[in-house]
Amino acid sequence: MSTLHLHFTSKNQTLTANHGDNLLEKIIEANLDIDNACNGMGSCGKCRVQLDPATAPAPLEDELRLLESDELRDGIRLACLHRIQHDLALDIVSERNTGDTVRVLEDGLTVNTDIEGASLEKIYVELPAPTLEDNGTDEQRLSSRVGADYHNGNHLRLLRKLPVVLRDSRHKVTAVLYNGEIIDVEPGDTTRRLYGVAVDIGTTTVVAAIIDLNTRKEIGSAAAVNAQRSFGQDVISRIQYAEAGGQEQLRLLIIEQLNSLVEQAATTAKIDVGSIYEIAIAANSTMLHLLLGISAASLSTAPYQAVFRNSVGIRAIETGLRIAEAGILYLLPSVSSYVGADIVAGVIATDMHLADEPALLVDIGTNGEIIFGSKDGFVACSCAAGPAFEGMNISCGSVAITGSIEAVRISPGKVDIKTIGHAPANGICGSGIVDVVAQLVLTGIVQSNGRFSKEAATLYADRLRNDGGQKFNLTEDGNVYISQKDIRQVQLAKGAIASAIEVLLRELGERSARIQHVYIAGAFGKHLNIESLALLGMIPPAFANKVSFVGNTSKTGAVKCLLSRRYKEEAHAVLDRTKYLELSVYPGYESLFVESIAFPSPPSTSTPQPQTGEALTVPTA
Numbered sequence: 001m002s003t004l005h006l007h008f009t010s011k012n013q014t015l016t017a018n019h020g021d022n023l024l025e026k027i028i029e030a031n032l033d034i035d036n037a038c039n040g041m042g043s044c045g046k047c048r049v050q051l052d053p054a055t056a057p058a059p060l061e062d063e064l065r066l067l068e069s070d071e072l073r074d075g076i077r078l079a080c081l082h083r084i085q086h087d088l089a090l091d092i093v094s095e096r097n098t099g100d101t102v103r104v105l106e107d108g109l110t111v112n113t114d115i116e117g118a119s120l121e122k123i124y125v126e127l128p129a130p131t132l133e134d135n136g137t138d139e140q141r142l143s144s145r146v147g148a149d150y151h152n153g154n155h156l157r158l159l160r161k162l163p164v165v166l167r168d169s170r171h172k173v174t175a176v177l178y179n180g181e182i183i184d185v186e187p188g189d190t191t192r193r194l195y196g197v198a199v200d201i202g203t204t205t206v207v208a209a210i211i212d213l214n215t216r217k218e219i220g221s222a223a224a225v226n227a228q229r230s231f232g233q234d235v236i237s238r239i240q241y242a243e244a245g246g247q248e249q250l251r252l253l254i255i256e257q258l259n260s261l262v263e264q265a266a267t268t269a270k271i272d273v274g275s276i277y278e279i280a281i282a283a284n285s286t287m288l289h290l291l292l293g294i295s296a297a298s299l300s301t302a303p304y305q306a307v308f309r310n311s312v313g314i315r316a317i318e319t320g321l322r323i324a325e326a327g328i329l330y331l332l333p334s335v336s337s338y339v340g341a342d343i344v345a346g347v348i349a350t351d352m353h354l355a356d357e358p359a360l361l362v363d364i365g366t367n368g369e370i371i372f373g374s375k376d377g378f379v380a381c382s383c384a385a386g387p388a389f390e391g392m393n394i395s396c397g398s399v400a401i402t403g404s405i406e407a408v409r410i411s412p413g414k415v416d417i418k419t420i421g422h423a424p425a426n427g428i429c430g431s432g433i434v435d436v437v438a439q440l441v442l443t444g445i446v447q448s449n450g451r452f453s454k455e456a457a458t459l460y461a462d463r464l465r466n467d468g469g470q471k472f473n474l475t476e477d478g479n480v481y482i483s484q485k486d487i488r489q490v491q492l493a494k495g496a497i498a499s500a501i502e503v504l505l506r507e508l509g510e511r512s513a514r515i516q517h518v519y520i521a522g523a524f525g526k527h528l529n530i531e532s533l534a535l536l537g538m539i540p541p542a543f544a545n546k547v548s549f550v551g552n553t554s555k556t557g558a559v560k561c562l563l564s565r566r567y568k569e570e571a572h573a574v575l576d577r578t579k580y581l582e583l584s585v586y587p588g589y590e591s592l593f594v595e596s597i598a599f600p601s602p603p604s605t606s607t608p609q610p611q612t613g614e615a616l617t618v619p620t621a
């Protein structure tokens with residue numbers, strides 16, 4: 001077999017390849033940086049390479065869908081879709097965003113420190129030294145003094161440890177209890193050292209926070225981009241990677257990442273990881289399956305079944321997590337395959353389940369997860385919003401990294417942008433995508449049907465261009481822009497969310513009129529402009545003044561479950577009191593979705609101002 005050569009012009013680097021090798025795989029194998037958001041599935045449009053336009057192969061169907069016609073004309077192709085047939089001179093157009101610049105949402109709602117009744121507790125006891133008259137077993141003497149039985153999973157380990165700890169400490173010991181059962185014994189009085197870790201495993205980011213269960217305060221935290229992200233940015237790509245033989249690799253990646261984050265947080269908090277006895281985790285169903293090494297294949301194909309959805313309480317050490325040897329791993333329960341434990345945590349975090357009047361909680365990611373209700377019960381659904389709001393399938397889309405445009409204001413002759421870190425613009429993140437399209441609709445540049453208006457062409461001639469499809473330049477050099485295709489993607493995403501909300505409103509009937517709060521959770525929500533959401537028709541106009549951004553509710557819910565057994569029970573009760581609606585079989589959903597695609601007519605009011613009150617600035621290069 002003849003050896004072929006790939007020459008990366010601007011890097012002046014040459015790789016060898018075999019005829020028929022996949023181009024993306026060769027690039028990754030050589031450790032060259034390339035954005036492969038969908039892990040080579042041909043759906044994200046990010047793995048762009050520049051080939052010689054004269055010799056580039058004819059565009060494939062997916063490329064016609066995902067790339068602009070001027071890009072195709074200029075020789076841009078998607079590396080994952082091509083097998084190497086001959087020597088190539090090329091350049092990588094889309095380098096991957098390095099993890100350390102991705103913005104991670106660590107903050108959640110403030111947790112009331114009056115919450116009591118944690119699963120974990122410590123009881124210090126001083127046992128009398130055994131005598132001939134009092135020579136009962138060590139096991140029995142400790143158990144009766146503490147007033148608790150032994151936890152099954154830790155019993156043998158404890159029996160082996162007990163005689164040494166008791167005698168070395170002259171029978172002065174601290175019993176560690178979990179849900180009223182003894183899981184460990186420590187020499188001396190260690191009651192001041194009682195810690196748990198609350199974790200949110202998001203598809204994009206992972207956050208761990210150490211909670212002092214005596215003071216009920218967070219004493220250290222650490223966060224990072226999910227280590228599995230290199231194997232697909234969305235859950236479907238990860239499931240496919242797992243099913244293609246990568247399951248154990250993905251499991252080990254997240255376990256090792258959690259160990260590392262817990263160690264970092266423990267260092268900040270100046271505590272020993274060996275004194276952490278519980279790790280409470282909230283995440284979507286796919287992340288939970290991958291964490292436990294359970295096949296998530298059935299989540300990705302109809303009828304979208306999960307292998308499990310109830311809460312899990314097992315010894316953490318069984319999974320490879322390094323906390324106290326007797327420590328417990330607790331996973332919050334999920335409602336369904338696509339309304340996961342992160343949403344249940346959101347309900348717990350906002351106390352929706354205790355409220356008299358209904359509230360709506362929306363978490364927008366690749367899937368929009370929506371739950372609506374009060375103490376009287378919930379309805380929930382998940383809609384395929386697509387990855388547009390995560391920056392995928394959008395020409396200049398990106399996750400929230402330094403330099404991403406996160407807010408936009410447009411007026412005749414003026415386009416103001418605000419970027420993360422006030423760095424030069426290099427892409428548009430979710431909140432920026434919502435903002436720019438809302439501004440285009442508000443100013444009439446884009447019509448309700450999503451098309452660029454002909455009248456706008458003269459007013460905004462300096463920003464509009466038509467090279468292989470219409471585009472609106474957000475930067476003067478035109479490097480960051482929004483195209484007609486991008487606007488279509490936003491229409492589909494917002495149509496999915498708006499129609500899902502409408503289904504839930506209909507399902508709730510009269511109760512929906514009493515809605516008090518609209519909670520928007522997650523990193524996407526944190527930086528959204530409420531007016532822009534309403535302008536796009538993503539939420540009903542009447543909800544606009546009820547919106548609050550509640551941050552990382554997944555983490556907050558996990559914190560509450562650490563602090564109180566009652567919240568664990570209530571999390572479980574949310575499952576029993578939630579009716580899950582499968583939208584794909586919901587009567588009339590298809591036509592509702594189609595109706596929701598159009599943008600509402602813009603109000604005749606002035607341009608909305610940024611929520612933060614912060615002036616939008618054009619960053620200098």
Ligand code: FES
Nearest residue numbers: 040042045047080
């Ligand atoms: S990695 Fe090639 S299209 Fe997503």
